[in-house]
Amino acid sequence: MKGKVISIHSSRGGTGKTMIATNLAATYANKGFNIALLDLDFRAPSLITVFSKGIREPVKYWLNDFLDGRCAIEQALINVSEGYNLKGRLLVGLANPAIEAIRDIMGKSSAWEVTAVKKLFSLRSTLSKDMNIDCCIFDTSPGIQHSSINAVISSDLSIIVTTLDSLDIKGVKNMLAEFYDAFEKRTAVLINKVFPETRIWSNGRQKALINQMEKTFKHPIIGVIPCYCDVLQAKRDSLLATENPGHPFLRNLEEIAEKLERIK
Amino acid sequence: MSPSQTIKKKSSTLDERLLLTMLLDEFKQINEKLDAIVEVNGKILKTQEEFLQRITNKVYQRKDIKLEPDAMTLLSLPMSLRKTVMVLYKLEKATAEDLASETKRLRAVESASANQLVRMGYLSKKREGRKVYFYIE
Numbered sequence: 106m107k108g109k110v111i112s113i114h115s116s117r118g119g120t121g122k123t124m125i126a127t128n129l130a131a132t133y134a135n136k137g138f139n140i141a142l143l144d145l146d147f148r149a150p151s152l153i154t155v156f157s158k159g160i161r162e163p164v165k166y167w168l169n170d171f172l173d174g175r176c177a178i179e180q181a182l183i184n185v186s187e188g189y190n191l192k193g194r195l196l197v198g199l200a201n202p203a204i205e206a207i208r209d210i211m212g213k214s215s216a217w218e219v220t221a222v223k224k225l226f227s228l229r230s231t232l233s234k235d236m237n238i239d240c241c242i243f244d245t246s247p248g249i250q251h252s253s254i255n256a257v258i259s260s261d262l263s264i265i266v267t268t269l270d271s272l273d274i275k276g277v278k279n280m281l282a283e284f285y286d287a288f289e290k291r292t293a294v295l296i297n298k299v300f301p302e303t304r305i306w307s308n309g310r311q312k313a314l315i316n317q318m319e320k321t322f323k324h325p326i327i328g329v330i331p332c333y334c335d336v337l338q339a340k341r342d343s344l345l346a347t348e349n350p351g352h353p354f355l356r357n358l359e360e361i362a363e364k365l366e367r368i369k
Numbered sequence: 370m371s372p373s374q375t376i377k378k379k380s381s382t383l384d385e386r387l388l389l390t391m392l393l394d395e396f397k398q399i400n401e402k403l404d405a406i407v408e409v410n411g412k413i414l415k416t417q418e419e420f421l422q423r424i425t426n427k428v429y430q431r432k433d434i435k436l437e438p439d440a441m442t443l444l445s446l447p448m449s450l451r452k453t454v455m456v457l458y459k460l461e462k463a464t465a466e467d468l469a470s471e472t473k474r475l476r477a478v479e480s481a482s483a484n485q486l487v488r489m490g491y492l493s494k495k496r497e498g499r500k501v502y503f504y505i506e
Contacts, residue, residue: 214437215437215439215441215442216437218439218440218441219439219505222439251439251440251441255440258455258458283444287448287451288443288451288455
């Protein structure tokens with residue numbers, strides 16, 4: 106697990122990417138791992154809301170500041186472990202939600218993007234060697250744009266979260282062929298929000314769906330998570346992994362977490 | 370296997386190893402010479418430009434255009450070149466040999482690929498002692 110960098114990506118918004126990233130991070134931290142979770146969705150920052158209950162002091166530095174060279178990564182990470190009673194350390198790096206910050210990031214030059222990729226690549230050694238972090242998770246922005254591409258190319262492994270919506274499937278297929286294969290990135294697909302009406306939970310139907318999707322995407326499926334209405338309706342300023350640890354959504358996620366741990 | 374056969378086999382293994390070591394040394398020398406040729410060519414080009422400037426009394430701007438190998442640009446590069454840039458993002462600066470050990474391609478392939486990226490303006494290179502390092506500026 107030491108020093109692994111995982112990016113959580115999707116072709117479109119609304120697939121549950123942030124829900125997966127945050128709860129995956131909390132699941133690992135609950136197991137005693139030291140985790141860094143970075144919000145690299147600079148256009149639509151969301152971790153500031155998800156972790157609002159665990160952040161006790163005003164945010165001094167954002168990830169924007171780290172990428173702009175105004176602070177070191179250590180200064181841009183906030184320890185939220187205590188607020189959620191986690192066994193391991195969970196450090197979160199937040200994207201600045203202020204409109205000026207979003208506008209600023211949208212106007213960055215190619216030279217700045219190159220520096221950003223370099224900084225993301227160098228994070229691996231700082232986090233694992235200097236800060237004893239076992240795994241770093243990037244919550245990316247959806248689709249192909251600088252911030253998401255930078256995150257994906259600088260990670261060891263990428264998880265693409267998709268639903269069974271035909272637009273999502275087409276989008277992922279396209280993204281895999283046009284982008285992921287071009288970078289030869291180690292990638293797995295996670296199918297989320299599968300409707301109960303598909304009745305895939307019995308008679309080996311889940312296996313059949315996985316086979317079918319693996320043929321479609323030509324990449325492994327790391328897990329299939331059903332759609333839970335209560336998860337969709339839950340307030341977004343709470344962590345399911347700590348507020349409702351026995352939830353079946355988390356059991357699915359724990360299986361995925363174990364699979365990810367085994368990947369070297 | 371008889372003792373004489375064993376001795377014969379051992380000596381042939383030794384011969385093969387010796388031959389391979391000699392070949393490796395030869396290749397290293399060839400690579401060093403190729404790097405030197407690339408460097409000398411650059412200097413000749415510079416001298417020619419300066420000469421041209423003197424005789425025509427015109428200032429010719431050298432096309433030292435630097436391009437940024439950002440992620441979007443990388444998508445437009447051929448796979449072979451993209452791979453080299455990706456390794457340089459990871460290693461920050463590297464010799465052709467360092468690149469080859471990461472990409473598992475031949476050193477000569479990496480040298481050609483990195484030098485092409487330098488010519489295209491995506492990479493820079495500098496000499497430190499006998500070694501030439503490539504890096505993203």
